[in-house]
Amino acid sequence: MNFIKKYLIIYWLFVLALILSLRWHKQTSFSKDGLQKILLTQSRFKNQTDDPCQYSVVGEPETAGRYVKLTFKCSDREARFSLDYAAINEKTVGGVILELFRINGIARDLTSLRCNQGGRTVKMEDGIVPQDNIECNL
Amino acid sequence: MKKKFLIGLCLVLIVVLGYILRRNNYASVPLPGQSTDEYSNAWVGLSLIRLGVPVGISGLVGIRDYPTYINPDRILSSTVPGGALPISYPWFDHPPMMGIFSGTFAYLRGVRNFEDVAIVSIRKPMLVLGTISVALVFTLASLWFSPSVGLVAGLLYATSPLVVVGSRMVQAENALVPVWLTSLILLALAQKKNRPDLIRLAAFFAGLAVLFKLSGVVAIISGVVLIGKNKKSLAEFLIISLSIAFLFVIYGLSIDAKEFVAVFSSNANRVYGIGLDAVYDLFTSTKITSTKYLTDGWPLVGWLGMVFLAARKNRSSFPLLIATTGYLAVYILFGSASYGWYRIPFLPFLMIAVGYFFTEGVVGSGGLMALVAVLIPMGINLSKLFETNKAPLLVNGMRLGIFGLVLVTLTSLVLPENRRLRITVKALIWILLATTILTNILYLSKIDVDYWYKVN
Numbered sequence: 001m002n003f004i005k006k007y008l009i010i011y012w013l014f015v016l017a018l019i020l021s022l023r024w025h026k027q028t029s030f031s032k033d034g035l036q037k038i039l040l041t042q043s044r045f046k047n048q049t050d051d052p053c054q055y056s057v058v059g060e061p062e063t064a065g066r067y068v069k070l071t072f073k074c075s076d077r078e079a080r081f082s083l084d085y086a087a088i089n090e091k092t093v094g095g096v097i098l099e100l101f102r103i104n105g106i107a108r109d110l111t112s113l114r115c116n117q118g119g120r121t122v123k124m125e126d127g128i129v130p131q132d133n134i135e136c137n138l
Numbered sequence: 139m140k141k142k143f144l145i146g147l148c149l150v151l152i153v154v155l156g157y158i159l160r161r162n163n164y165a166s167v168p169l170p171g172q173s174t175d176e177y178s179n180a181w182v183g184l185s186l187i188r189l190g191v192p193v194g195i196s197g198l199v200g201i202r203d204y205p206t207y208i209n210p211d212r213i214l215s216s217t218v219p220g221g222a223l224p225i226s227y228p229w230f231d232h233p234p235m236m237g238i239f240s241g242t243f244a245y246l247r248g249v250r251n252f253e254d255v256a257i258v259s260i261r262k263p264m265l266v267l268g269t270i271s272v273a274l275v276f277t278l279a280s281l282w283f284s285p286s287v288g289l290v291a292g293l294l295y296a297t298s299p300l301v302v303v304g305s306r307m308v309q310a311e312n313a314l315v316p317v318w319l320t321s322l323i324l325l326a327l328a329q330k331k332n333r334p335d336l337i338r339l340a341a342f343f344a345g346l347a348v349l350f351k352l353s354g355v356v357a358i359i360s361g362v363v364l365i366g367k368n369k370k371s372l373a374e375f376l377i378i379s380l381s382i383a384f385l386f387v388i389y390g391l392s393i394d395a396k397e398f399v400a401v402f403s404s405n406a407n408r409v410y411g412i413g414l415d416a417v418y419d420l421f422t423s424t425k426i427t428s429t430k431y432l433t434d435g436w437p438l439v440g441w442l443g444m445v446f447l448a449a450r451k452n453r454s455s456f457p458l459l460i461a462t463t464g465y466l467a468v469y470i471l472f473g474s475a476s477y478g479w480y481r482i483p484f485l486p487f488l489m490i491a492v493g494y495f496f497t498e499g500v501v502g503s504g505g506l507m508a509l510v511a512v513l514i515p516m517g518i519n520l521s522k523l524f525e526t527n528k529a530p531l532l533v534n535g536m537r538l539g540i541f542g543l544v545l546v547t548l549t550s551l552v553l554p555e556n557r558r559l560r561i562t563v564k565a566l567i568w569i570l571l572a573t574t575i576l577t578n579i580l581y582l583s584k585i586d587v588d589y590w591y592k593v594n
Contacts, residue, residue, distance in 0.1 A: 003338070003374070004373075004374060004377055007377070007378065008377075008381075011381050015385070015388055018385070018388060018389070018392065019388060019392045022190070022389065022392040022393055023392055023393075025190035026189075026190035026191055026393060027190070028190070029188065029189050029190040029191075030189045030190050030191050031189075034188070034189055035185075035189060035191075035193065035227070037251065038184070038185060038188060038189065038193070038250075038251045038252055039193070039206050039208065039225065039251075039252055040206070040208075041250075041251040041252075041253065042253055043209075043210060043251070043253035043254045043256075044254065045254065045256065046209075046212075046253070055212065055215045056215050057207075057214050057215065057221050058214065058215060058216065058218070058219050058221075059218075059219025059220040059221060060219075060220065060221075061205075061220060061221060061222060062220050082221075083207075083221065083222075084205045084207075084221055084222035086204075086205045086222070087205040087206055087207055087221075087222040099207065102207075103207045103209050103214060104209070104215070105209075
């Protein structure tokens, strides 16, 4: 048997093993929960802070009109954020704040915040819609 | 024996120098996040290992993405404007080998989620690949031309600022280069030692290059042209290399056939982003990322060397011309975006052309050309080194020195029978080349994170 014949037999056996192992691995390992965990778990190397004004999220979401604005009034300064509405899993005031806290590694209890929108006080469980503009005092 | 030992020693020193230069500031230059592909590549491998499905950043039109905030190295506070990353799964934008390579490294270092992936960790294997490439450039240039060409090419590949900074990035091209070079080395050895079995191994590496990036198809094209009319070897090379490359299709169809076909069609309809002036841009600009340029004169000297080689019609230069023009064709054909890393596969061949130019070509009118050519990178490096602190003495030295050198070189052209003058010109050009390589090293030592912010 010449080399190419031998090669092709081994090659197709390898391909078969590859197909079976890829399918088996996907079936046994993939889940939506696992995906969320790998995407959203905070890095263990990230420094935690309780100051929401310490880190920024630079720039604006690229899709026009698909944003939620969030402003924190800290003791000595103010921090403004513009987050992509589509990237927020829990569409509530608390949800958007927790998402920002996750992104920037902020360890702070939501009960320490007083938030309002357009002069009206809002609760953490209140829903949000695109282009909302929420302000929070510490 | 003594000569071999000396060449070996020089190679070791060049490789060590290449590694040291790559390692210096590797985690901060280029800045983490200047190309999010670096993270995405590792994420693809990590998710494939953990979830059995590749997950990464996709910019393809018509492919569903899930905007997600992932903030490794706090890139969202510094280099990534716009915030949410367009995450897609299963991710089939490119073949998986780069992802598997860097993702496996990250996984073995204990990384389990995307935000744990840190530049300081995932760039480490790239330093090794870049250093291996230095040795491969030396080997290939030695096989195609001579060990002295290999030493100059290797030294330039180890120290050129553009090559060094670009080779730190977790980009598929930085893995494609050593794999393609290995394939070319095996082909050169097969021809030199008349060992057709090495062609089979070369075919394996050519196919593997495609599994790193589709533009790796150049390894198959160049292999086919280099093998030429030997039908048996050609058939073996094609069957092996194409079957290995075809594993990408098998991989995609096994994980999600519908999505794989959709991504493939979207990739085929990508915007032609490099522009119609792509070739001019390639010769005149030296990009690192999509927006950052690091001015370096060596690639331009490489293109000049390539023209010099083509004009000489030397048979030993055919493989070099085939590899370079082959990648030029692939670069223009794919032409999706004007990213600096798409140009990385040109660099080994450009440095080999420079090596040949200075080693074999410094005779007659070639001496004058080499003199002018070496002044390109030297001038650029010196202008960067003395950017803020202008040195009037140096400027006057350059003006008078260049004037004197041109006069001496021209005289040697008029009096070709004067051996002493010829040797003087050659020695002067070699001294200039050595000085320019020294300025490479000095310029690289200046490129830290503060300097990088000023580079545009």
